[in-house]
Amino acid sequence: MCSYLHKAPNGVYYFRMGIPADLRPFMGGRREIKRSLGLKDREAAKALIPDMTKAGYALLSQAKRDQAASKPAPVPATKSAMQIERERTRWEHDQLQADLVADDLFANDMEIERLEPVMDALAAGGQVDAPPADIAKAVKLIVANERENAGALIASMQARYGNDARPTETKNQAVECGPGKGIYLDTDIVDGWAAERKPSPRGKDAYWRDAKLFNTMIGRKSVELITKADVMAYKRLLIADPKRSQINVRDRLAYLRTLLEWAAQEDIIPVNVARDVKMAINERRERRKDFSTDDLNALFAGPVHAKGERPKGGFGEAVYWLPLIALFMGARREEIGQLRVQDVRREAYIDDADKRQMAWCIDITDTPDDDALPNQIKNEASNRLVPLHPKLIELGFIDYVKGLPDQSGRVFPGLKPVGIGNKLTDKVGQWFSRYKQQCGIGDKAKVFHSFRHTWKTHAVDAGIPERVCRQFQGHEGKDAADKYGVAPSLRVLVSAIESFRIPGLNINDLLSIDKIK
Structure with missing residues (x-):
């Protein structure tokens, strides 16, 4: 051994x-x-x-x-209940912000992807066959991209040569500077980090773009030569850019911290010099809102659930089940959409009376199989086995899965990967944004992700403990202690999900179960 x-x-x-x-x-x-x-x-x-x-x-x-040779380390003071509560609130806020950033990135990517043909036609000087509104948006995107390239180059030159510097080239080019090991942020570090963490192609590309932005503004140098002063200068240049919001600056610094942290863990650099460089946020932004009970009754009284209608996009039964599973399980949209038949199974556990029981569960995992498209999850904590809510079984979800022609395939075979991230449910998200308006829900802060917020609200109201909520939603723990021996047992999870309910939701009266295909 x-x-x-x-x-x-x-x-x-x-x-x-x-x-x-x-x-x-x-x-x-x-x-x-x-x-x-x-x-x-x-x-x-x-x-x-x-x-x-x-x-x-x-x-x-x-x-x-x-x-x-050192002095004894001081004994840490015992945390008060108020300190623990503040840390819990801050942790929940960070989780929410991460989800909001992911939503924003997705929305921006989808808009750019949709308008790419229009932008290509404009750049080529050809005839553009598109609505005037799309042409105007495409022009704005082209102009914004050119401004960002020019602004990044000017900022780089000013950082190195002073405010009177002027670029001598039109290309957005990073300056090579200084001796070193020849290990660079935008190549070796991004590639090494991605090889270990396995992000989506879109995720890796986002980190690569941020590494290039840092190099352009500060100068391309071997990673061990990057200093805290460099990072502080990068932060100041980002803040000085009037086109960047506080949230944008925060995210740019966070991406840089992640790459340098990986480099430090791999002993490529002695310490992460960006670890303490962060951006304070005081901007007000529209937060995702819960669905009210009236919203939910309106959604499930809509044509998809009440009349058995299906959109023409070829999504199949995904449009029926994804909202229900998200609402009753608190899972992410892509986690549900990529479920395989083998991920829906019965698991044994011992109940409070010491009797052996079986529970239907879903296994949310990135474990690969023979499928050409591997599953994608947000983080290690997202790997989880959780019992199904009894209402989903009552509504026929297990019968639907058992009735699928391909028992070795996916639960929702109508979903196809799209975009650079090969996401199965991106188009479903776009469809849902239109469909909820059709059902009378016009609030832009209420999106598919609002099902997760709604689940958490009602889970807390039902008295479900925080660590159990984290297990269902695939959130990481607040500190290192959460990683050792505290994962709830299946017995505890079954009891918790059975207690989850949404007062006033008339689900059985609304759904047209006999029309599930």
Whole structure:
């Protein structure tokens, strides 16, 4: 057995040695010593472990010497109930902001994708066959892109040569500067981070664009030469750009922090110099709203659920079940849309009377299979097995799944991947935005994602504990303690979901169950 040898998802072997908790402050706060062996052959990788182990113990010995030479660390004060509540509120706010950013990115991408043919025709100087409103939007996007390119170049030159600098080229080109290892943010770091974290193509492209933006404004330098002063200068340049909102600046800094944090964890750089550089937000923005009971009754009295009608987009039964599952389970739209038949199954558990029971569950996972399109989840906490709400079983969801012709395929075979991210449900989201208006819900702050907000509101009202809510919604815990031994059991999850209800929702009277195909 080779305990320090670990295989990454990409097949490359790593040396990993845990760092004792008391020595972590003297090793940059890291939890482990991690080195890529650059090999996919296990026997060849094992041959390197003795030398790596010797080097690892040498690092630990140095940390012990540093510890002995330091003053004893102060004992952290016990947190008050008010502090814990503030941290919980801040954590929930961060989760909400992350979801809102994802929604905004998706909406922007969809608008650009829709108008790409119009922008191409305008750039080529050809005849444009599009409504005047679309032509106007396309022109604005083209102009905004040109301004951003020019502005980024000017900002870069001013950062390096002063406010009187003028670009001598028209290209948006980063300046190579300084000696170093030759490990760059926009190539090596983005590629390495993406190989380990497996983001969607759209997600990787977003990080690459931000790395290029940083290089353009500050200068392209080997990553270990990037200083905190560089990051602060980058922040000031972003803030000075009148076209950028506070939220945009916050997101740009967050993307940079993520890349540098990965580089620090991989020992490419000694410390993440952007870790403490953040953007305070005081802008007011329209938050996603819950669906009211009247909204829900109106939605499920609409033609899709009450009359069995289906849109012409070829979505099939997804338009019927996705809103119901999102409402009663609190799951994300894409998580539901990518379910495979094998992900809907019965699981055993022991109830409060010590009797063996079986529960229908859905397994939300990124585990690959023979499908050419792998599942996508938001983070590691999004991998979860949760029991179905009894109402979904009563309404016939299990019967629908059992009746699918292809029992080795997906639960909603009518959904097709679109866009750079190969998302199955993006078009469903666009359809829902129109459909809810047809049902009389015109509030723009009420979107498909509002089902998740609605679920959380009623879950809290039902007295479901926070850690159980996190399990159902696939949220990460607030601190490190949440990662050890606190995942709720299936027994607890079954009891919780059975208690979930929405007062005033007349679901059985509204749905046309016999018209499910």
